[in-house]
Structure formats: C-alpha cells, structure tokens
Amino acid sequence: xxxxxxxxxxxxxxxxxxxxxxxxxxxxxxxxxxxxxxxxxxxxxxxxxxxxxxxxxxxxxxxxxxxxxxxxxxxxxxxxxxxxxxxxxxxxxxxxxxxxxxxxxxxxxxxxxxxxxxxxxxxxxxxxxxxxxxxxxxxxxxxxxxxxxxxxxxxxxxxxxxxxxxxxxxxxxxxxxxxxxxxxxxxxxxxxxxxxxxxxxxxxxxxxxxxxxxxxxxxxxxxxxxxxxxxxxxxxxxxxxxxxxxxxxxxxxxxxxxxxxxxxxxxxxxxxxxxxxxxxxxxxxxxxxxxxxxxxxxxxxxxxxxxxxxxxxxxxxxxxxxxxxxxxxxxxxxxxxxxxxxxxxxxxxxxxxxxxxxxxxxxxxxxxxxxxxxxxxxxxxxxxxxxxxxxxxxxxxxxxxxxxxxxxxxxxxxxxxxxxxxxxxxxxxxxxx
Amino acid sequence: xxxxxxxxxxxxxxxxxxxxxxxxxxxxxxxxxxxxxxxxxxxxxxxxxxxxxxxxxxxxxxxxxxxxxxxxxxxxxxxxxxxxxxxxxxxxxxxxxxxxxxxxxxxxxxxxxxxxxxxxxxxxxxxxxxxxxxxxxxxxxxxxxxxxxxxxxxxxxxxxxxxxxxxxxxxxxxxxxxxxxxxxxxxxxxxxxxxxxxxxxxxxxxxxxxxxxxxxxxxxxxxxxxxxxxxxxxxxxxxxxxxxxxxxxxxxxxxxxxxxxxxxxxxxxxxxxxxxxxxxxxxxxxxxxxxxxxxxxxxxxxxxxxxxxxxxxxxxxxxxxxxxxxxxxxxxxxxxxxxxxxxxxxxxxxxxxxxxxxxxxxxxxxxxxxxxxxxxxxxxxxxxxxxxxxxxxxxxxxxxxxxxxxxxxxxxxxxxxxxxxxxxxxxxxxxxx
Numbered sequence: 001x002x003x004x005x006x007x008x009x010x011x012x013x014x015x016x017x018x019x020x021x022x023x024x025x026x027x028x029x030x031x032x033x034x035x036x037x038x039x040x041x042x043x044x045x046x047x048x049x050x051x052x053x054x055x056x057x058x059x060x061x062x063x064x065x066x067x068x069x070x071x072x073x074x075x076x077x078x079x080x081x082x083x084x085x086x087x088x089x090x091x092x093x094x095x096x097x098x099x100x101x102x103x104x105x106x107x108x109x110x111x112x113x114x115x116x117x118x119x120x121x122x123x124x125x126x127x128x129x130x131x132x133x134x135x136x137x138x139x140x141x142x143x144x145x146x147x148x149x150x151x152x153x154x155x156x157x158x159x160x161x162x163x164x165x166x167x168x169x170x171x172x173x174x175x176x177x178x179x180x181x182x183x184x185x186x187x188x189x190x191x192x193x194x195x196x197x198x199x200x201x202x203x204x205x206x207x208x209x210x211x212x213x214x215x216x217x218x219x220x221x222x223x224x225x226x227x228x229x230x231x232x233x234x235x236x237x238x239x240x241x242x243x244x245x246x247x248x249x250x251x252x253x254x255x256x257x258x259x260x261x262x263x264x265x266x267x268x269x270x271x272x273x274x275x276x277x278x279x280x281x282x283x284x285x286x287x288x289x290x291x292x293x294x295x296x297x298x299x300x301x302x303x304x305x306x307x308x309x310x311x312x313x314x315x316x317x318x319x320x321x322x323x324x325x326x327x328x329x330x331x332x333x334x335x336x337x338x339x340x341x342x343x344x345x346x347x348x349x350x351x352x353x354x355x356x357x358x359x360x361x362x363x364x365x366x367x368x369x370x371x372x373x374x375x376x377x378x379x380x381x382x383x384x385x386x387x388x389x390x391x392x393x394x395x396x397x398x399x400x401x402x403x404x405x406x407x408x409x410x411x412x413x414x415x416x417x418x419x420x421x422x423x424x425x426x427x428x429x430x431x432x433x
Numbered sequence: 434x435x436x437x438x439x440x441x442x443x444x445x446x447x448x449x450x451x452x453x454x455x456x457x458x459x460x461x462x463x464x465x466x467x468x469x470x471x472x473x474x475x476x477x478x479x480x481x482x483x484x485x486x487x488x489x490x491x492x493x494x495x496x497x498x499x500x501x502x503x504x505x506x507x508x509x510x511x512x513x514x515x516x517x518x519x520x521x522x523x524x525x526x527x528x529x530x531x532x533x534x535x536x537x538x539x540x541x542x543x544x545x546x547x548x549x550x551x552x553x554x555x556x557x558x559x560x561x562x563x564x565x566x567x568x569x570x571x572x573x574x575x576x577x578x579x580x581x582x583x584x585x586x587x588x589x590x591x592x593x594x595x596x597x598x599x600x601x602x603x604x605x606x607x608x609x610x611x612x613x614x615x616x617x618x619x620x621x622x623x624x625x626x627x628x629x630x631x632x633x634x635x636x637x638x639x640x641x642x643x644x645x646x647x648x649x650x651x652x653x654x655x656x657x658x659x660x661x662x663x664x665x666x667x668x669x670x671x672x673x674x675x676x677x678x679x680x681x682x683x684x685x686x687x688x689x690x691x692x693x694x695x696x697x698x699x700x701x702x703x704x705x706x707x708x709x710x711x712x713x714x715x716x717x718x719x720x721x722x723x724x725x726x727x728x729x730x731x732x733x734x735x736x737x738x739x740x741x742x743x744x745x746x747x748x749x750x751x752x753x754x755x756x757x758x759x760x761x762x763x764x765x766x767x768x769x770x771x772x773x774x775x776x777x778x779x780x781x782x783x784x785x786x787x788x789x790x791x792x793x794x795x796x797x798x799x800x801x802x803x804x805x806x807x808x809x810x811x812x813x814x815x816x817x818x819x820x821x822x823x824x825x826x827x828x829x830x831x832x833x834x835x836x837x838x839x840x841x842x843x844x845x846x847x848x849x850x851x852x853x854x855x856x857x858x859x860x861x862x863x864x865x866x
Contacts, residue, residue: 079810083817089763119807123826278754279821281763309808309822314747321711330522330714372850374552375742377512378857384516388712389742393556393826417805424811 001055001402002027003364008060009371010034011382012358013067013343019382024065025052026364029178029401034358064369064382067358068127068398069312070346072271073250073300075133076117076142077110080428081305090218090280098305104431107138112423114142117303119417120310121148122406125395127365130271130300130350132185132250134160136169140180146413147405149365151350153185153212156200157192163199170207178401183351185212185247189225189233194240201241210351211242215249218282222254234259243268248349250300251276252290253283263295269349270295272341274318275309276302288323288332298346299338313390316342320387335387368397434488434835435460436797441493442804443467444815445791446500446776452815457498458485459797462611462834467791497802497815500791501560501831502745503779505704506683506733508566509550509575510543513861514738523651523713531738537864540571545856547575548848550736553743554581555839555846558828560798563704563733563783565618565683567593569602573613579846580838582798584783586618586645589633590625596632603640611834616784618645618680622658622666627673634674643784644675648682651715655687667692676701681782683733685723686716696728702782703728705774707751708742709735721756721765731779732771746823749775753820768820801830 003026011019012034022036033043044052078098085097105113110133121129128149133139136152143150152173154166166184173182184204186192192200204211215233216222225233234255237243243262248269255263263270272285290297299319301310316338323333347356355363371379375389386394398406405412436459444452445467455469466476477485511531518530538546543566554562561582566572569585576583585606587599599617606615617637619625625633637644648666649655658666667688670676676695681702688696696703705718723730732752734743749771756766780789788796804812808822819827831839838845 079807081813082811083814083821086814086817086821087764087767093763116807116810123807275750275754278758279763281757281761281765283761284758304822307822308817309750309824311808311822311824314750317708317742317747321708324714325711325717328714328716330526330712331520332714334520372854374512374549374556374850375744377549377854378515378861380514380861381516381519384519384741388516388519389737389740389744391742391744391826392824417807421805421810428811428813 002053003402004054004057005060005065006037006057007062008065009062010358011064011066013340014357014359019064021062024358024366026399026402029364031358031360031362031364033360060368063371063396065358065366066369067343067356068365068367068400069125069342070298070350070352070355071121071126071129071301071310071312072298072346072349073273073302074117074129074131074310075303076129076131076139077105077113077133078303078305079116080113080424080431082308085305086279086308090282091220093280093306101431102134105134107135109427109431110135111138111142112420112427114139115146115413115415115420116424117310118143118146118148118413119411119420120304122398122411122413123395124311124313124392125367125369125398126312127367127398127400128347128350128352128355136173136182140173140176144177144179145415147179147400147403148413149179149352149355149400151181151183151352153183155187156196157187158196159191163196163203166200167203170203170209181351183212184209188214188217188221189236190221197237197240197242204242204245208245210245210247211237212247213237213249215252216254216259217251217277219254232256232259234262238262238266251282251285253277253285255286260289260293260295264293268295269298269345271298271300271349272319273300273302274315274322276306278318279308280306284322284326286326287319288327291333291337296345296348297341298349299342311392312342313392316387335384338387339383364399364402366399367395369394370396435486436835437487437490438493438498439470439490440495441498442495443791444497444499446773447790447792452497454495457791457799459832459835462797464791464793464795464797466793493801496804496829498791498799499802500776500789501798501800501833502558502775503731503783503785503788504554504559504562504734504743504745505731505779505782506706506735507550507562507564507743508736508738509562509564509572510538510546510566511736511738512549513546513857513864515741518738519712519741523715524653526713526739534864535567538567540568542860542864543568544571544575545853545860547572548579548846548853549857550743551576551579551581551846552844552850552853553737555831555844556828557744557746557825558800558802558831559745560800560831560833561780561783561785561788569606569615573606573609577610577612578848580612580833580836581846582612582785582788582833584614584616584785586616588620589629590620591629592624596629596636599633600636603642614784616645617642621647621650621654622669623654630670630673630675637675637678641678643678643680644670645680646670646682648685649687649692650684650710652687665689665692667695671695671699684710684715684718686710686718688719693722693726693728697726701728702731702778704731704733704782705752706733706735707748707755709739711751712741713739717755717759719759720752721760724766724770729778729781730774731782732775744825745775746825749820768817771820772816797832797835799832800828802827803829
C-alpha cells in the first residue's frame with residue numbers, strides 16, 4: 001500500500017520540532033516522507049527514479065497526524081472480567097476474582113478475548129501494546145491476525161509457565177511475524193521463588209537481554225519482600241543480576257531513593273498505570289521524582305479488569321493530575337512531558353525504536369486526531385489540548401505498519417465486532433457458569 | 434415533536450429499577466411513556482383518545498437510553514482560556530491569567546464563547562449545566578439559542594456585579610424562557626465583604642431561596658477565612674443565615690466534621706469537581722464522608738480553563754478512583770452511587786426536579802449510549818461499564834426538552850461549529866493582543 005496524507009497538521013514528536021502543516025507519505029509499512037508541501041516537491045525532484053503512484057490519498061482537512069500511543073502495560077484477555085471484579089483490594093481481587101477464572105481459561109479463550117482489547121486500543125489511538133498474559137502464543141496469534149503491534153513478556157511464576165517456556169517464547173516469538181516480539185520477564189517477586197528468579201537471571205545473561213516484571217505495585221508487596229530478603233523488590237532483582245542488561249518495571253508505586261538510584265544506574269524504564277493504581281487503591285507513583293532523576297517513564301493502562309478502560313487520554317490526564325495533587329503543586333508535570341511518555345518513551349521501553357516518531361524510515365504507526373471537536377477548541381496550545389482535554393472521541397484513524405486498522409468507528413482487523421463480542425459472551429457464559 | 438424510541442435498553446435511574454428492554458415516547462418536551470413493548474400496547478389501549486402519530490421513530494438497536502448527565506458546576510465562556518493558563522496554583526491562575534483577560538471580555542464575547550462549551554456538553558451526554566459567570570443575561574441567551582438547559586447563579590463579589598444585580602438576575606431570568614433558570618449565589622467568601630454577604634442573606638430570606646458559592650476549594654481559603662472571622666467558610670456563611678433555605682457549595686474540598694454537620698442540618702448539596710481540584714492542586718474532597726453522612730453529592734466539571742475537559746465520564750471515574758486512593762480502600766465509592774451523583778443528584782441540586790429520571794411526565798432530557806463499542810464489552814455490568822470504562826465516544830445522541838441537539842457528531846444548536854470556532858478565534862486574537 002502507498003498512502004499519501006495531505007493537508008495535515010503534523011506533530012512528529014521529534015525533539016524541538018513544532019507542529020507544522022504538510023504531508024506524510026507511506027510506502028509499505030514505512031514512512032518515506034514527512035514535511036511541508038514544498039519539501040514534498042523537492043523530494044520528488046530529487047527522487048526522479050521513484051514513481052509515486054498512490055493507492056490512497058487522504059485529505060486530512062487540517063486534522064493532526066501524530067505517532068500512535070504505546071500502551072506500555074496491559075493484559076488484553078482480561079476484558080472477560082471487566083466490571084466483574086471491581087471494588088476490591090489487589091490481593092482479594094487476584095485471589096478471589098481473577099486467579100480462579102484464569103484457571104479455567106483455554107488457549108483459544110485467550111485468543112478471542114484479546115481481540116476486544118485490541119479493538120479498544122485502536123479506538124484510543126494506540127498502535128502497540130506491551131502485553132503480559134498466560135498463553136503468549138495465542139496472544140501473539142490474536143495480535144497478528146488483527147494486524148496490531150505487540151511486544152510481550154511472560155508472567156512466569158511458581159504456579160504457571162516456567163523458565164524453560166520463557167526461553168521458548170523468547171526464541172520463537174521474536175522474528176516469527178511482523179507484528180510480534182518478546183522481551184524476557186516474570187510476573188512479580190511475590191509470586192516467584194528465588195530459584196525461579198536465579199534461573200531467569202541466567203537467561204537474561206545468556207541473551208544479554210533486558211528484564212521486566214510487575215514491581216512494587218503495593219506497599220505490602222514491598223514490605224513482604226523486605227521481610228523475606230531484607231531488600232525492596234528493585235534491590236532484590238538487581239542483586240540477582242536481573243537488571244544487568246536493563247529493562248524496567250510495571251507500576252513502581254512504592255519506591256525509595258535507593259530504588260531510584262538502581263533504576264537510574266541500570267537505565268530502567270518505569271511504566272506507570274495510574275488508573276489501575278487508583279482503582280485498586282494501590283497508591284500514587286512518584287512520577288515527578290522519576291522525571292527529575294532522569295528515569296524514563298512510559299504509560300500503560302494495565303488490564304481491563306483493573307482499570308477498566310483502555311484509554312491513553314485518561315491515563316495521560318491522570319499522570320499529570322496525580323503528580324500535581326501528590327506534590328500539591330499545579331506546576332508539576334507538564335503536558336508535553338506526558339505526551340512524550342505516551343509515545344516516544346513507550347516505544348523505547350518496548351524496544352520499538354522505529355515506532356517512536358514520525359520521520360523518514362520509521363514505521364507507519366500513525367494516528368489522526370480530530371481538531372474540529374469542541375474539546376480541541378480554541379487552539380491555544382494543541383499539545384495541552386491533547387493531554388488535558390483530549391478524548392478517544394478525537395481519534396479519527398489508527399494506522400499500524402502502513403495499514404489503516406480503524407477509521408471513524410470502523411475496524412479492519414480480519415473479524416467483525418459482532419463475532420468477537422459473541423465469542424466473548426459464549427466464553428463468559430461457560431467460565432462463569 | 435413526537436418521538437418514539439424503540440428497541441432500546443433503558444436505565445431510568447429510578448431507585449431499585451433495573452435496566453430493561455423497551456420503548457420511550459416523547460411528546461413536546463416531556464416523556465409520556467417509558468416501559469416494555471407490552472406495557473406500550475396497554476398504554477395505547479387505555480389512551481384510545483390519544484392519537485399517537487410519530488414525527489420520528491428511532492430504532493435504538495439495543496443501545497442504552499438514560500437521563501442526561503447534569504454538569505453541576507461550570508464557567509462555560511472560559512473556553513477562551515483553555516490550554517492558555519495551565520500549570521499554575523489557583524491564586525496565580527486567577528490573578529495573572531484569568532482576571533486580567535476577563536476584565537477585557539464583552540457581553541457579546543461571553544455569549545459566543547459559551548457556545549463552545551455547550552457543544553462539548555452535548556458531546557459528553559450532558560443535558561443541563563449549573564453555570565456561574567460574569568454576564569448572566571448573555572450567558573442565558575447563548576444557552577437559550579442553543580436549546581440547552583441552564584441553571585445559573587451569579588458570581589457577585591467586591592469587584593463585579595452587585596446584590597442589586599443579583600436580585601435582578603433572579604427575578605428576570607426565572608421564567609424568562611424554557612431553558613433558563615436562576616439560583617441565588619455569590620463568587621466566594623474570599624472575594625466578598627461581610628456587608629455584601631449580609632445583603633445577600635437578606636435576599637435569600639426575602640425570597641426564601643437557597644444559596645450557592647464556591648466554598649472551601651483550597652486549604653489557604655479556609656485558613657484565611659478562619660483568620661478573618663474565626664470560622665470556616667461553611668460556618669461563616671451559616672452564621673449569616675445564608676443557608677436558612679438550603680443550597681450548597683462548589684468544590685468543598687477542605688471541610689471538617691463541624692462543616693459537615695452544618696451541611697447535613699441545612700440539607701446542602703456538595704458539588705465536587707475532581708479534575709479541576711487535581712489540576713489546580715487544590716486537594717481531594719472527602720466524598721465518601723459526605724455519602725456516609727447522607728450529604729448529597731453532585732458532580733461538575735468546573736470551567737474549561739481549569740479542567741480542561743468538559744467530560745462527565747472523566748469526572749465520574751475520578752470521583753470513585755480518588756475516593757479509593759484517598760481512603761486507600763478499593764471498595765470505597767461504588768459505581769452506582771457515582772452514576773446517581775452525575776444524574777439524579779445533579780438535577781435535584783440544580784432545582785430541576787423534572788429532569789432527574791426517565792418516567793412519565795418528566796422532561797425529555799435523554800441520552801443514548803453506544804453499547805457496541807469495545808469499552809462497553811462484555812456486558813458484565815452495564816452501570817459499572819458506564820462509570821469505569823465509559824467515554825464520551827459512547828454518546829450517540831443528546832436530547833434536551835424533546836429536541837435532539839446532538840446526534841452522532843452533528844450539532845443542532847442554531848449555529849454551525851465553524852462559525853462558533855471562528856468567532857472564538859476572533860475574540861482570542863483581540864483579547865490576547
């Protein structure tokens with residue numbers, strides 16, 4: 001496919017580059033040009049050997065093109081439990097509502113259920129998800145079949161999966177298809193034995209690979225880890241050599257200065273999940289401290305059972321608003337910093353170095369935002385409008401790898417919404433019987 | 434207009450009534466029937482004298498009809514300053530960014546700017562706004578011309594408006610047209626002299642009328658009031674007799690047990706504005722305490738300069754999520770309680786007793802929510818889906834007084850969006866010159 005977007009405003013998210021009016025051209029899964037109309041003419045003059053015949057030319061009517069959002073932590077198939085397991089603390093939520101149902105889920109269930117969340121990502125302008133769930137192969141199949149970019153890690157723990165399987169996921173899923181990749185990781189300290197973690201550390205060393213996990217999500221998790229090992233989860237993982245090749249953590253709500261020193265030293269990413277942390281009453285992460293110390297932050301929704309909405313606009317607002325209220329400082333956490341977390345930082349955390357900004361040679365993972373809705377008016381500051389008053393209702397189009405997967409309410413994901421919902425209904429009836 | 438909605442699911446918001454499948458009929462500005470298809474047949478049999486010829490019959494395709502949301506605190510014309518005055522504490526925000534621009538606004542500016550927010554209310558499924566701004570007559574004109582229900586109070590203070598004007602607004606705006614009404618109120622304790630408040634109290638007694646104000650929004654506001662009068666703002670207002678006929682306050686973030694006793698005794702409403710309170714770093718209101726003590730809570734967005742989004746879905750999520758995090762209790766503040774705040778309680782706080790639920794004889798202030806989007810699937814619990822994962826993108830239709838004012842992205846408000854935005858641009862250019 002060759003697609004020409006014209007009459008657009010473009011926010012490339014490259015450092016220091018302001019929004020400008022121009023064009024963006026896509027050939028195959030890559031951006032071949034982004035610039036003003038005049039720069040486009042120069043491009044044609046200097047590429048006379050390239051014949052540009054477009055399959056589609058899209059008049060953006062001055063709406064905004066920008067990189068898609070990266071959902072840096074989620075559990076897609078948990079859509080099944082949306083609004084089924086609310087208003088419980090994390091430990092009860094896992095123990096009484098989540099684990100018993102998950103124990104009954106099949107590989108196929110997880111394939112089908114993942115698609116509901118993939119649809120929701122598309123409606124919210126997300127173009128990639130950092131996924132962790134029980135059956136990485138069927139999850140990867142769902143993302144591939146929908147044409148949605150997925151980076152997975154595993155949820156290895158004492159009760160499911162194994163370090164052997166973890167290695168298999170790593171070797172088999174990387175390079176398997178154009179949509180999927182895999183990063184080493186485990187569920188969390190509190191569900192893994194020291195032996196399991198030591199074996200995982202051997203794997204990170206064998207592949208010189210980064211390591212990820214749920215880390216310091218609740219105060220009690222940290223306390224229990226200190227009781228067990230005399231160290232916080234960050235210190236403990238680091239002491240095992242798990243962070244020798246970098247990586248990061250999901251949540252990281254209850255960290256202290258010593259943790260942050262390690263995070264900084266190891267180049268770790270902090271993925272924050274503000275809505276989930278509020279809804280499960282886990283706490284408010286010290287995001288402004290991470291930013292002040294130069295620890296890169298990315299943003300995830302967490303799964304639909306704990307959030308329950310998969311909406312990057314809500315998460316972006318929460319990152320800045322919670323920081324303001326945590327510090328009782330309305331100047332805390334500027335909108336442009338937060339927009340970078342939701343796009344560029346997410347891509348880098350997930351190892352998607354070619355999906356970070358809109359530039360020649362980068363992946364065509366692009367969204368178009370409607371600037372004509374009242375929440376985007378007047379246009380005093382478009383970046384602030386996106387972060388403070390933007391909504392998924394502004395998402396007109398979501399393109400992944402050069403293919404438009406969502407366009408003004410319509411999905412192009414190889415299956416019809418009705419089929420996907422019917423399948424979920426069938427699974428729900430069986431599992432909740 | 435006579436409109437028949439059929440094939441709908443209906444959430445009337447009447448106590449104890451579950452969602453059911455059925456029909457809703459509107460004649461003029463009122464609901465004449467709501468019930469199952471079979472009940473509809475009985476209705477026809479027993480109303481043989483009524484000839485039901487429909488101007489429009491709408492197949493709801495199993496989507497949800499429910500009462501429109503009531504935005505119980507806002508300053509619509511402040512859309513002008515959206516994304517212009519962010520990241521500042523309340524006092525600086527008012528002193529350096531808001532008051533100097535407001536001083537230059539004309540009556541006509543406020544008329545035009547209000548319409549941007551009215552559009553945004555419609556996209557978020559709101560059917561009424563509790564408004565406070567500088568020029569109540571031109572604000573009322575904007576709401577009337579758009580066909581949007583508006584309850585106003587004034588922002589009388591030492592520097593603008595007056596108690597004489599307040600009385601004029603009260604007598605002239607109530608009953609002026611079908612969309613507008615007016616309730617007595619002032620800006621806030623910290624902007625009003627004791628003399629002004631005493632004269633206002635005479636007015637509330639003269640008309641036996643409720644009283645509203647911004648109350649205890651910030652910690653420093655309460656401290657300064659205590660320094661001045663040895664009482665909190667709630668106590669001080671009450672000591673002047675301002676609450677003798679009820680009313681309520683906007684924000685009410687920094688209240689104590691004594692305040693809550695007065696609120697309970699006087700039957701006051703607490704209007705909470707969680708996004709604005711976070712963004713201005715004002716604090717988190719003790720909503721679960723209000724609920725526990727039987728103080729009714731309604732929800733407002735506050736104005737677009739402080740929020741910056743006018744989105745009841747965001748506010749509803751924040752009310753429950755902030756309560757969970759404030760109490761570190763994931764069970765705090767159930768979704769159904771919050772949905773009641775956003776609809777029934779809002780209507781009652783605003784004196785709109787006929788706009789609270791969907792029932793025969795009530796005003797036809799109705800919205801239709803799209804249940805076919807992925808954030809509403811699976812349908813484990815529709816009320817929780819609305820509060821926890823709902824979004825303004827689910828709003829298909831907003832009807833006010835029997836007239837559809839917003840339908841799938843299109844507005845019916847007597848002016849075109851482009852005109853309204855162009856006018857705002859012109860005003861912005863002039864005022865920020």
